[in-house]
Amino acid sequence: MDRPRRPVPWAVAVVYGAVLAGGVYWSLIGGGQVRLGDLTGFALVFALLFAVEAVEWRRPPSRATAAGLLAVRVGLFAAAALLDGSGTSRALFVLVPFVAYFAFGRATSIALAAACLALIVTGFTVSTPDWPRDAEYVSDLLMFTIGLVLAVCMAAVASAERDARTRLAATLDRVAELSAAMERNRVARDIHDSLGHHLTAIAIQLEKATAFADRDPALAARAVEDARGSARDALADVRRSVHALREQKEPFSLRDALGALARDAGEPAVTVTVTGEPDRYDAAALTALYRAAQEGLTNARRHAGASSVTVSAAFDDAGARLVVADDGRGFAAPGEGFGLLGMRERVELVGGEVRVDSGPGAGTVVTVTIPHAPAWSSA
Known part of the structure; x- marks a missing residue:
């Protein structure tokens, strides 16, 4: 059985596009001398990221494959962060708990969010040991933390909505099955109650006609005529059932219906x-x-x-x-x-x-x- 596709697949692609645009813009406008090699490598990293998304979208992966793809993403995120002098690519790591939520659940997503936060803190500490005294680093860390929280929350909402749609579809399928079963039972009851009644009456009248054919031809003839009447009533009941199946409303009078039963009784x-x-x-x-x-x-x-x-x-x-x-x-x-x-x-x-x-x-x-x-x- 195939795994369901990840909800809001466009969200990851939008983040990729925004970070790519920001990194290229910084390299060309705000970063001083353009390093063509770094810029080419940066663009290649995002081409590979988009390829990973295309592979996952074409066929939702198993848990093992999803773990492999997640590891590939993390490696590509790290490569993008190293090639991007603006630091914008660090925002890619908020996608780690977001993607993990759909493949592995909430607990794994939160654990990976904490790991990403620890990774960023470690990177700051290695590159700038006194970063806690720099308001810019502290602000970046705060925004990154908020991004992680929002990513986990968005994944939770999207996952809940997907599960609700799945349950609704299953419920609707079950309702359709039950409705079909109820309709089959109703038609079966109609056939038994209506046609069974009339066929019983016809059989009795024909047996009566056969028994009195020689002794009382007039009585036998009346029995045959009564059988014809029962056959006509059976045909009328069939037509009423067909009309009911087509949702054509016809007035129903219980007094008249019971009176017809008495007249048809024989x-x-x-x-x-x-x-x-x-x-x-x-x-x-x-x-x-x-x-x-x-x-x-x-x-x-x-x-x-x-x-x-x-x-x-x-x-x-x-x-x-x-x-x-x-x-x-x-x-x-x-x-x-x-x-x-x-x-x-x-x-x-x-x-x-x-x-x-x-x-x-x-x-x-x-x-x-x-x-x-x-x-x-x-x-």
Whole structure:
């Protein structure tokens, strides 16, 4: 895995350019006789420094390579300081902790800053033993110290910003993955709850038509027609799902949707009652209740052998309550099939809960409760 590039790469190049310009200017204007050899060597040192930066920028180095490049920089900084009579090149050493911060961290950067400060003090002491009595040397040392502090602080800020961007990118990627997973689960629930319900109804009606084809042709014909109606309803549900994926808003009426469930029921007979004001609830809550009713009815048809099913939905200030009860064979312990799992997921997403009560020969009661929340207002 490649190491990240150093933030603010232009900062080092700007310092190089400023020091180079200052050294050349002093050699040509303020330094008396121009020493062409020193000036050429000085320019060559900076050409090599810019080459080092280009190498590092092309491919962020490993820690070992970064240590080698840092050592090369220090050597070139020392060469520039020896060739520069103005003393401006000493400012290059503030870049040592700055560059080291990104490769080795804060502790190493601070240690190298202290080493650079000690190196400058040692140089002053060797060249001018009584430098502490010279205000110019003391001022230079103070400015150099400030430069080191600012370099470490700037590196810390840039590093923190880079890490924050990296964490943000990782977070956004994770959010995108979770959003995609939630959307896949939602589509899977829609397919199971909607198409599964209608296909169950179609299968039952076609079985009925086959069973009564000889004994009661009229009843068989009605069963075939009911199967066609269920197929049309399934197609309508598919179209609604496609519209929802394209973010096309369509009004949703829970009363009408539950009424369509009852009309489409065939056998067993379904009774639907709705009390209160479902329109005070948002679309997500209403959809969760509708899908729960649909799944409860599908299970009553497919597994329970029920002769009747009641679906009641009540809405008040405390919350919404949906009860789907059948008089089928029931079961000893509720299974966690995909339908029940999808129902729980839908309801939990809107802050509600699902309870299933059943027993052998005692039928099944599915109760869904969702706390009240205002419907989304349309702009």
